[in-house]
Amino acid sequence: MSEQRTYIVLLGVPGAGKGTQAKLLEQALGLPQISTGDIFRYNLKHETELGKLAKSYMDRGDLVPDEVTIRMVEERLQQPDCARGAIMDGFPRNLVQAAAFDKMTAPYGGVKVAPLIQVDDEETIRRITGRRTCRTCGAVYHILYNPPKVAGVCDIDGGELYQREDDKEETVRNRLYVYYKQTAPLIGYYFAKGLLREIDGTQSIEEVQNALIAVIREAQPA
Structure with missing residues (x-):
């Protein structure tokens, strides 16, 4: 077997704070955050083969097949910054991807822990629908948790704040539907492997981070 690596799979509904927590974990643990969104943007921008x-699928309005996403992730994990492992944010997204991820990480000890950031649906909807984005600089605010000094106006450049289509309630409810249909089965998958750890996502960002670090440290190989 090759050297041990630390692979962490962050789970949680859209808006649970996975991206925020993954960035903080990246700093705390020295492991890269691997986001499928970032990987897709990189490959599209640089016009790689993948x-x-x-x-070609997106232009036809089709979903990108799992095998393409899996190959992109596999290539990303071969980069030098992943030599000690990675924090997975948004991958695997379904059971097919989870099985493929197990296969690609098996030589390095496999997934160490799968923390589930628990946030109920109504809180999720409140978190996402409250977001407002500046049309000019892209800064993001929240009408409840991080409001601008003047309603509807960006603190940075005075630009107009608007609600993106992705942040509207109908879209959020559809994202939750897709999550429960495709991604929620991963909770059972990692529970059966003894890797699932539940974290209360309604705590402060710092409290969630401390809880995540605690379960990751506990799962680290001696």
Whole structure:
């Protein structure tokens, strides 16, 4: 077997704070945050072979097949910054991807822990629908948790704040539906492997981070 690596799979509904927590964990643990969104943008921007393949599906309005996403992730994990492992944010997204991820990480000890950041649906909807984005600089606010000094106006450049289509309630409810249909089965998958750890996502960002670090440290190989 090759050297041990630390692979962490963050689970949680859209808006649970996975991206925020993954960035903080990256700093705390020295492991890269691997986001499928970032990987797709990189491959599309640089017109890689996989990027062109993915674009061919997207241009037809089709979903990018699991095998393409899996290959993109596999290539990303071969980069030097992943030599000690990675924090997975948004991958695996379904059971097919989970099985493929197990296979690609098996030589390095496999997934160490799968923390589930628990947030109920109504809180999720409140978190996402409250977001407002500046049309000019892209800064993001929240009408409850991080409001601008003047309603509807960006603190940075005075630009107009608007609600993105992705942040509207109908879209959020559809994202939750897709999550429960495709991604929620991963909770049972990692529970059966003894890797699931539940974290209360309604705590402060710092409290959630401390809880995540605690379960990750506990799962680290001696």
